[in-house]
Amino acid sequence: MFMESPIKRRKSRQIMVGNVPVGGDAPIAVQSMTNTETCDVSATVGQIERLQNAGADIVRVSVPSLDAAEAFREIKQKTSVPLVADIHFDYKIALKVAEYGVDCLRINPGNIGREDRVAAVIDAAKYHNIPIRIGVNAGSLEKDLQKKYGEPTPAALVESAMRHIDILNRHNFDNFKISLKASDVFMTVAAYRQIANQIDQPLHLGITEAGGFRSGAVKSAVGLGILLMDGIGDTIRISLAADPVEEVKVGYDLLKSLRLRTKGxxxxxxxxxxxxxxxxxxxxxxxxxxxxxxxxxxxxxxxxxxxxxxxxxxxxxxxxxxxxxxxxxxxxxxxxxxxxxxxxxxxxxxxxxxxxxxxxxxxxxxxxxx
Ligand code: SF4
CATH class of the missing domain: 3.30.413.10 (Sulfite Reductase Hemoprotein, domain 1)
Structure with a gap:
């Protein structure tokens, strides 16, 4: 006998990841990530289907090379759930997957390098109407921020995110969402609380490298639970060193316990x-x-x-x-x-x-x- 959640969600603008709305009054989207070798198309398609059957709204796939981008093209044709391509540094991969129908690019503009390359990626995202996810991670903070703050801190994570956002702003691109992940619950919660007051883009929540199935589920539930109770969060990923299908199940259990989603x-x-x-x-x-x-x-x-x-x-x-x-x-x-x-x-x-x-x-x- 379902009751409405008393949680008042932060007002964020809505973006579309394929046909899945993220932000605004859309249901909080549950996502996971494949851990197969992306170039192994049949294994990756199989895992994406298992994730989709478990209820994943969005699935992220690592695309670490141009060969993987070619595999991604086939994977995209053989699956129906919206796919996010996880890309680091190489703008050519981003351009390829944009052409191949990716639904969201996870790439940090500040890591792409030369201005013309940044412009090329943003132009492709605009042309194909693809959102970008900026993903700041405490484990890979810029060296100068590490030096300035001495160690990863919530303010350092937010400053890093704002740098990437500034680049997108300069290119008049606002079709993005942000994640600020740390493996520490306190740091993650403080960082998201800070940025939630500074921008109105949707927030992707996660505790990174949370741990194995049990410990990671508990850590994620504590960190994400606090933020979700604050009304912060438009999409979630539970990171577990376990079968990614478990990430989806734990994600739903978390949202169900806060009456933010119903399923099963x-x-x-x-x-x-x-x-x-x-x-x-x-x-x-x-x-x-x-x-x-x-x-x-x-x-x-x-x-x-x-x-x-x-x-x-x-x-x-x-x-x-x-x-x-x-x-x-x-x-x-x-x-x-x-x-x-x-x-x-x-x-x-x-x-x-x-x-x-x-x-x-x-x-x-x-x-x-x-
Ligand atoms: S825990 Fe024991 S006492 Fe409580 S409802 Fe279950 S069986 Fe009954």
Whole structure:
């Protein structure tokens, strides 16, 4: 039973990454990045499809060479999700992928070099109506800023970003978004808070090099959660040293927990204890795995006993409260029928899928009437 998020989002201007709006009142876009060898077209296309199936709105692909740019051309033709090309330094690669239909260029204008090369990239972006993402990273700050500040600081990150922005301003180019990433939560949060007051372009949030699956997810959730609570952030990437599909899943879980996006089942489950009347942990693991294909939002409560079961079940679209000899199912907050432990997971999967279908039909009927 979805409730609006109380978060008041920062007003940013909207840009388009392919057909995905970023900024303004658009939903916060979830993105990830491929970690295949880009020149291996079939592996990269396969991973992009897996990311798209997991719900990625935008996918970034590294394009480190002109050979990779040729591979990118094929990848672009074989995929449908908007693609960002990640380019460092070489303006020729940017010109190539612009010609090949890239949806966004991740390139820092200050790193391109000679003014005529910068102008060529910006002209190509204007001609093809492609946005640029400026990506400032604490690990690759300009040497003079490292010297000036002694070490990466929020002010150093912002100063670096403003240099790149100044170049775009000089070329009358405002179709861009910005990221200011550090692996430290405090530095990242402070940097984004500063720049959020200085520009109105959309902000791409991320904690860079956050860590492995568990530690990176926690660090990202803390850093991005603080910013999102402030209303800052128009698109997010969770950086994990893990399968990038997990980045998309964690991204959605983060946005769902702040009620900023809905997608699939929102499970409310107790951690279980000796009072449980069915195996809560196993039931949850089974259901999460079996129901990953569902995109329609639905609140499902899986609670081991009557201590918290009825309260949670009443608030959910579908709820299960453990009991003896049988567990009690709540439908739309009302006690409905009992289920035994023998076929519990199969029965719950069927009930959830039926409820999803019912919800989808209701939504179709509402759209048809309007
Ligand atoms: S709801 Fe019941 S089973 Fe679950 S943790 Fe609380 S007391 Fe234990």
């Amino acid at each position: 089942i929102n499970f409310i489950a107790c951690p279980s204890c000796s009072r449980q009347n069915f195996d809560v942990v196993n039931t949850m693991n089974e259901l999460e795995g079996r129901l990953e294909d569902i995109n329609t939002p639905l609140d499902v409560a899986i609670i081991g006993c009557v201590v918290n079961g009825p309260g949670e079940a009443k608030e959910a679209d579908l709820g299960l409260t453990g009991g003896t000899p049988n567990n009690l199912v709540y439908v739309s907050g009302v006690p409905d029928h009992k289920l035994n432990n023998e076929t519990l997971v199969d029965d719950l999967e069927r009930l959830i899928r039926d409820k999803v279908l019912e919800k989808e039909k209701n939504q179709e009927a509402i759209i048809a009437r309007s």
